[in-house]
Amino acid sequence: MSVSPGSSMRTPRRRVAGLGSARSGTGHFWLQRLTAIGNLLLILIALPIVIAAAGQEQAQVVAIIGHPLVAIVLLLLLFSICFHMRIGMQVVIEDYVHTEGLKVLALIANTFFTIAVGSAGAFAVLKISFGG
Template identity: 65%
Template sequence: MSNHSGTSMRTTRSRVQGLGSARSGTGHFWWQRVTALANIPLVLAALAILICVAGKPHAEAVAVLGHPLAAIVLILALFSVTTHMRIGMQVVIEDYVHAEGAKVLALVGNIFFCTAVALAGIFAILKISFGV
């Protein structure tokens, strides 16, 4: 045991929690990296699928996008990408929007936008898979 208590303003509990002054620890950094890593193969695969689809008539596009393997890759990619963009945009907002009201509104709007994009995209892929 170090004799921290004499010099530090920190309570023993806050040291054990390890969440620092921002109260959120390193979770944000960690998830940014996890989703970034997942994005590399998933986005490249999604890009290949979309290039295949480009210019095709509707029936063929549906057949490609609705193939179980393509649909699973697209859903995983959307899940990872929308998580990555939500926490990424959160940092941008926290860095540039300083007025408290506007900041909270922007942070909430960011969560709404990313969730809506994720669920709309996933629903569309499921519908394409199960039958338009």
């Protein structure tokens, strides 16, 4: 049996069931790379802040984190890292969890976990930044 150039390699059952490529893998790939680049740039900006705060008294660290530009950098870094983590774990779950119900639960837990981590970190930075 020969396959014509324009025909699909999927079986008739797969075509009817709509199973096959979701065509979202490339988007995830590039989004993961873009967030990695963003993380790298933000870490390079945040590293001098962390070095300046290392070994300081609590009041001095609060003053450093309380500066608006520092708080913005830390919040952007936190958001970018959490988003990058969520995408990465989603790919791992989709590739290695084969039971459909467990996969859905793991994806939901992954999303809630990253939101919880990001929210807790953002709350801490904002509380320090606004002097609460």
